[in-house]
Amino acid sequence: GNSVTQMEGPVTLSEEAFLTINCTYTATGYPSLFWYVQYPGEGLQLLLKATKADDKGSNKGFEATYRKETTSFHLEKGSVQVSDSAVYFCALNAGNQFYFGTGTSLTVIP
């Protein structure tokens, strides 16, 4: 079956620290992969995506590379800001459905 396993949180970092949130997946075929971000009281917003192996998605300083050999899609940012505090979800799309990880809460302190 299809599933996403995401790094447990919460994660607390100081401003300008390096961020990695791990995500691995199980899927049949060739899924598309996504990272979404959720700010308090809001819905999920697309952060970045990758649709095939070795693709790198990037947005707002965040990056993730689709690694088929390790079935991973880890999220990275070189220097986090207080405004990056949110919950991050890894997701995959296979067929008609989307499958989400449990989310990782990030708090960035000044």
Added chain:
Amino acid sequence: NAGVTQTPKFRILKIGQSMTLQCTQDMNHNYMYWYRQDPGMGLKLIYYSVGAGITDKGEVPNGYNVSRSTTEDFPLRLELAAPSQTSVYFCASVGRGQGGNQPQHFGDGTRLSIL
């Protein structure tokens, strides 16, 4: 750009009451989804639709019903509210047939408490 609009934003129900959560999108997306998000958890799929007149069950459909009479609207109905249905409900949509895999667009959610 309205995107995906959910109403109401908040609601408190008594056990056994019924209600409909509304979801409408103005992007002409053919696929629509309902999820619930429990505290500290990911999203669980309740129902989805691949087009008007077509609906299908997701992971947790019990206690819910949906209909899809138009492309724009995808209401979710709770017939006999139970405390276990206290959650945040998200509606999402995505367009298909445009080439490539597109991301979902989400509404801001409906926060439902059942007491």
